[in-house]
Amino acid sequence: MSNIYKKILVNRELNRKMIAVLLDPDQCRGIILSRTIAILKMNTPDFIFVGGSHTVSSTDSFIDILKEEVKSEIVLFPGNGSQFSTSADAMLYLSLLSGRNAEFLIGQHITSSIAIRKSNIEVIPTGYLLIDGGKPSSVEYISNTRPIPREKKEIALSTAVAAELLGMRLIYLEAGSGADIPVPVDMIEYVSVGSSLPLLVGGGIRTLDQLNDAFDAGADVVVVGNVFESEPEKIIEFTACTRNYGQFVPKEFGEQAPEDQQEL
Numbered sequence: 410m411s412n413i414y415k416k417i418l419v420n421r422e423l424n425r426k427m428i429a430v431l432l433d434p435d436q437c438r439g440i441i442l443s444r445t446i447a448i449l450k451m452n453t454p455d456f457i458f459v460g461g462s463h464t465v466s467s468t469d470s471f472i473d474i475l476k477e478e479v480k481s482e483i484v485l486f487p488g489n490g491s492q493f494s495t496s497a498d499a500m501l502y503l504s505l506l507s508g509r510n511a512e513f514l515i516g517q518h519i520t521s522s523i524a525i526r527k528s529n530i531e532v533i534p535t536g537y538l539l540i541d542g543g544k545p546s547s548v549e550y551i552s553n554t555r556p557i558p559r560e561k562k563e564i565a566l567s568t569a570v571a572a573e574l575l576g577m578r579l580i581y582l583e584a585g586s587g588a589d590i591p592v593p594v595d596m597i598e599y600v601s602v603g604s605s606l607p608l609l610v611g612g613g614i615r616t617l618d619q620l621n622d623a624f625d626a627g628a629d630v631v632v633v634g635n636v637f638e639s640e641p642e643k644i645i646e647f648t649a650c651t652r653n654y655g656q657f658v659p660k661e662f663g664e665q666a667p668e669d670q671q672e673l
């Protein structure tokens with residue numbers, strides 16, 4: 410079994426930031442998939458997340474293709490229990506704690522629990538918090554829940570601490586794929602300081618400044634998907650920026666990470 414959670418904890422301890430490239434099997438197909446794989450072969454992000462809130466394509470075959478071609482660990486980011494795949498290295502076992510829809514708090518988990526237990530997949534219980542990203546998100550629509558308002562950082566923190574007390578291992582602050590505006594940095598900072606779990610942040614991050622802002626505010630892993638669907642080449646700069654985060658890199662090194670920053 411993989412030990413992706415341990416890798417997150419170790420990197421967090423060393424203040425090494427991580428990036429997850431999110432691929433939705435429905436969106437990443439044909440020529441875009443080929444270009445994306447070619448780039449991922451040369452630029453290995455810490456993780457590839459696979460999933461989507463409304464994915465209908467086969468997760469299994471998509472992961473099998475990726476595993477033949479790329480080295481990154483593959484983590485399921487399922488929109489529902491049907492997106493489970495034994496081909497992945499790990500899965501985020503997501504509970505949509507910002508909402509009050511029992512189906513996404515526990516229902517989908519019951520549907521998939523026996524199959525997950527029989528598999529050899531690493532399961533990472535994750536408190537999933539949807540934050541208002543400036544426009545209605547697929548998660549909001551599909552789950553029929555409301556996001557936490559952007560200015561309510563106290564609610565986000567209380568929810569994150571509840572996740573911690575319930576025994577969850579990660580917090581994911583999500584503005585929704587393609588959000589107009591990412592999770593506010595003051596909310597990331599508030600949750601990061603007030604809770605002790607590793608923090609994933611995603612939704613609407615399109616630029617290196619936004620990536621660095623999320624890291625500066627306390628995100629341990631930033632998840633980026635949408636922008637790579639139209640411009641997979643951006644994976645190169647996002648991966649390099651993450652590797653070099655917080656380090657002085659002399660110009661002659663270009664985008665090559667110093668040896669002591671190579672991944673675990």
Ligand code: 1GP
Pocket residue numbers: 431583584585586587588610611612613614632633634635636
């Ligand atoms: C969505 O947080 C992820 O679940 C990534 O969001 O697709 O907007 O990068 P984007």
